[in-house]
Amino acid sequence: MTALQIIFLITAVITLGAAAMVVITRNLVHAALWLIMTFFGISVLYVLLNAGFLAVAQVVIYIGAISILMIFAIMLTRRVQQDFGPQTNAAWPWALVIAAALFGGLIWIFSGWGNFFTQAPVMGERADPLRQLGMALVSPEQYVIPFEVASVMLTAALIGAIMVAWERK
Amino acid sequence: MNVQDLYAISPLIVLVTWATLLILVDVYIIRDRNGGTPILAALGLLVAMGFAIAQTGQQYTAFNGMAVVDGFAIFLQVLFLGSGLVGIALAYNYLQRMGIERSEYYILLLYSISGMMLMAIAADLIVVFLALELLSIPLYVLAGFGRPKVEPEEAALKYFLLGAFAGGFVVYGIALAFGATATTSLAGIVQAVNAGSANLTLLSIGAALILIGLGFKVAAVPFHMWTPDVYQGAPSAVTAFMSVGAKAGGFAALLRVFVSALPELAADLSPVLWVLAALTMILGNVVAIAQGNIKRLLAYSSIAHAGYILMALVVFGNTQVSSDAVAAALFYLVAYAVTSFGAWAVVIALEKAEQKGLALDDYAGLGRKYPGLAAAMAVFMLSFTGVPPTLGFVGKLYLFRTVLEGGFIWLAVIGVLTSLVSAYYYLRIVVIMYMRDGDPQVHAEPWLRLTAGVTAVATVVLSLYAGPLFAWASQAVLKLF
Amino acid sequence: MIPLSYFLVFAAALFSIGLYGVLARRNAIAILMGVELMLNAVNINLVAFWRYITPTQIAGQAFAVMVFAVAAAEVAVGLALVISIYRRRNTVVADDIDLLKF
Numbered sequence: 001m002t003a004l005q006i007i008f009l010i011t012a013v014i015t016l017g018a019a020a021m022v023v024i025t026r027n028l029v030h031a032a033l034w035l036i037m038t039f040f041g042i043s044v045l046y047v048l049l050n051a052g053f054l055a056v057a058q059v060v061i062y063i064g065a066i067s068i069l070m071i072f073a074i075m076l077t078r079r080v081q082q083d084f085g086p087q088t089n090a091a092w093p094w095a096l097v098i099a100a101a102l103f104g105g106l107i108w109i110f111s112g113w114g115n116f117f118t119q120a121p122v123m124g125e126r127a128d129p130l131r132q133l134g135m136a137l138v139s140p141e142q143y144v145i146p147f148e149v150a151s152v153m154l155t156a157a158l159i160g161a162i163m164v165a166w167e168r169k
Numbered sequence: 170m171n172v173q174d175l176y177a178i179s180p181l182i183v184l185v186t187w188a189t190l191l192i193l194v195d196v197y198i199i200r201d202r203n204g205g206t207p208i209l210a211a212l213g214l215l216v217a218m219g220f221a222i223a224q225t226g227q228q229y230t231a232f233n234g235m236a237v238v239d240g241f242a243i244f245l246q247v248l249f250l251g252s253g254l255v256g257i258a259l260a261y262n263y264l265q266r267m268g269i270e271r272s273e274y275y276i277l278l279l280y281s282i283s284g285m286m287l288m289a290i291a292a293d294l295i296v297v298f299l300a301l302e303l304l305s306i307p308l309y310v311l312a313g314f315g316r317p318k319v320e321p322e323e324a325a326l327k328y329f330l331l332g333a334f335a336g337g338f339v340v341y342g343i344a345l346a347f348g349a350t351a352t353t354s355l356a357g358i359v360q361a362v363n364a365g366s367a368n369l370t371l372l373s374i375g376a377a378l379i380l381i382g383l384g385f386k387v388a389a390v391p392f393h394m395w396t397p398d399v400y401q402g403a404p405s406a407v408t409a410f411m412s413v414g415a416k417a418g419g420f421a422a423l424l425r426v427f428v429s430a431l432p433e434l435a436a437d438l439s440p441v442l443w444v445l446a447a448l449t450m451i452l453g454n455v456v457a458i459a460q461g462n463i464k465r466l467l468a469y470s471s472i473a474h475a476g477y478i479l480m481a482l483v484v485f486g487n488t489q490v491s492s493d494a495v496a497a498a499l500f501y502l503v504a505y506a507v508t509s510f511g512a513w514a515v516v517i518a519l520e521k522a523e524q525k526g527l528a529l530d531d532y533a534g535l536g537r538k539y540p541g542l543a544a545a546m547a548v549f550m551l552s553f554t555g556v557p558p559t560l561g562f563v564g565k566l567y568l569f570r571t572v573l574e575g576g577f578i579w580l581a582v583i584g585v586l587t588s589l590v591s592a593y594y595y596l597r598i599v600v601i602m603y604m605r606d607g608d609p610q611v612h613a614e615p616w617l618r619l620t621a622g623v624t625a626v627a628t629v630v631l632s633l634y635a636g637p638l639f640a641w642a643s644q645a646v647l648k649l650f
Numbered sequence: 651m652i653p654l655s656y657f658l659v660f661a662a663a664l665f666s667i668g669l670y671g672v673l674a675r676r677n678a679i680a681i682l683m684g685v686e687l688m689l690n691a692v693n694i695n696l697v698a699f700w701r702y703i704t705p706t707q708i709a710g711q712a713f714a715v716m717v718f719a720v721a722a723a724e725v726a727v728g729l730a731l732v733i734s735i736y737r738r739r740n741t742v743v744a745d746d747i748d749l750l751k752f
């Protein structure tokens with residue numbers, strides 16, 4: 001077992017544990033904090049995958065924006081979050097069965113795949129994924145359509161969110 | 170990039186630009202809330218439709234295989250733009266009457282339609298996913314448009330949570346398909362499968378996850394649970410648009426992805442689709458019988474119709490009939506859109522504030538007091554059932570024919586039997602309208618009357634020219650890229 | 651070195667945990683957190699496939715960026731709806747937000 005594998009395993013265990021806490025814990029503020037921990041663990045995995053830009057974006061977008069937005073929402077609706085009723089619905093055992101079945105099924109499918117245990121090819125000295133990504137996102141030959149559509153989608157979401165949340169007197 | 174690339178997405182560019190400028194025009198120039206925003210929005214749809222129609226007969230890919238212009242894409246783009254026009258006509262007076270008139274409605278509608286149009290031209294799974302989200306996110310907001318009432322917002326939240334959940338499945342499926350074939354382009358997937366470099370098991374599981382996610386979008390059983398509540402809670406004008414636009418958008422994705430990229434997986438996936446289609450037809454029609462609220466009834470009816478369209482998808486792997494099947498599905502989508510919009514126009518005409526006027530009993534006496542409206546409603550109900558001479562009948566005829574050609578006799582039998590079951594609850598509405606006395610109150614504003622009238626006439630008249638129309642639809646699809 | 655299987659198993663587990671969260675929780679914000687976990691699992695998959703299978707094409711990373719944008723847009727709209735409902739009803743723990751039972 002190499003050092004990288006040990007780092008991966010430690011990160012993975014912490015991240016999955018935090019993710020499990022997100023869905024288990026009763027207190028929503030705690031859930032949001034566990035969520036931040038999960039996101040952080042995932043950004044470490046991006047580093048292990050040589051995707052530095054995504055690691056940074058993960059911290060900035062998921063931790064900096066999405067988690068904080070959730071914490072705001074939890075704070076703004078605080079009276080509800082102190083509700084001490086059950087936090088899970090009656091069907092939670094079924095949810096557990098479905099989730100476990102999906103996990104088992106996926107692993108079973110993966111294990112029959114030739115590439116499952118493949119090792120990462122060596123990145124060339126001159127490989128520059130960040131530059132490649134930047135070029136790809138605005139190149140008409142590659143991803144300019146999804147890129148522009150994402151911006152339209154964000155505009156629409158922004159208008160929609162303002163419309164919903166803005167209390168017109 | 171060359172000019173042709175831009176030309177390929179010109180309807181989309183026009184619509185998105187129009188919507189974005191409309192925000193500014195609305196804020197700085199129109200100001201007055203009852204002003205011309207809906208008219209301008211409709212004008213934008215017409216201009217975009219002009220650009221879409223101008224591409225008729227062409228076939229090419231743009232942006233290095235990200236988007237594709239073909240008969241299928243043009244046909245669906247025109248359908249989406251047309252449903253946007255009807256969506257505006259249905260909403261115009263309804264929003265004023267319910268006191269929820271906001272010009273953002275029309276802007277969000279335009280954004281949602283641009284998502285659907287993108288879905289029609291998508292030739293890459295990344296674009297499919299983004300189009301799905303672009304069409305859905307404005308719809309979540311529109312579904313909650315009935316403020317200050319609570320029901321619409323709860324409907325919107327439920328629709329949002331299920332939509333986001335379904336989106337997660339779609340994108341996981343796409344990720345697995347990407348892993349299996351090392352590409353996200355639909356053409357690339359076909360190449361990888363033909364070259365034998367793809368892992369078919371992984372691709373199948375990816376396709377199954379995509380199917381689950383899109384199954385939520387088109388309300389196929391067992392992923393339909395949200396439909397009745399959301400359709401009932403959302404403002405009727407939005408429900409009408411949702412029941413046509415979102416469903417057609419979901420089917421556009423299903424048809425495009427399954428027929429053009431995954432025919433090799435038919436052995437695994439056809440049985441799954443068979444079961445889904447059968448379940449959807451049976452459950453939708455049987456549960457609809459028990460409904461006493463017209464919006465819930467139409468919700469289950471729309472579930473059932475998703476089942477009929479899914480029948481066309483069952484034969485997707487059989488290259489001999491798959492193009493016929495896609496044509497039949499498109500034809501049925503048009504028939505369903507026309508009929509459904511008409512029925513919703515009548516529902517909106519009878520709806521009163523506070524969710525009143527939606528019980529089936531409120532339709533008693535409609536035949537005597539408003540013969541025109543009642544006749545239109547009767548036509549729509551007959552078309553939903555599939556009685557000639559209506560579009561619904563011809564649509565079902567073509568669907569059953571392709572299913573039989575594909576060799577799925579039992580599925581066609583189930584389709585016919587469930588249609589018979591559906592006659593019970595559709596005709597019950599007709600009976601209530603004509604046989605029972607009552608004092609229905611109707612707000613038949615000009616746009617509503619126009620919509621109901623035009624769709625009723627179209628339902629009957631177009632069915633008389635079904636042959637040429639179907640030939641035209643097949644023409645559109647034979648050129649499926 | 652780390653084989654691809656590690657990342658795929660991790661992503662599948664994360665996706666399943668998120669799925670459980672979506673199906674089992676009653677609170678709308680908690681359900682949304684489950685959806686975020688699912689989308690993160692997908693991103694891990696996409697980036698892992700990029701690194702192990704198509705390192706020369708950037709498709710996986712570009713797709714992951716799009717998923718980021720979608721997640722942000724969904725969260726904005728979803729939380730706006732949550733807050734708006736809370737203002738009127740003083741709850742977001744509605745039993746009718748039970749996704750398995752309708």
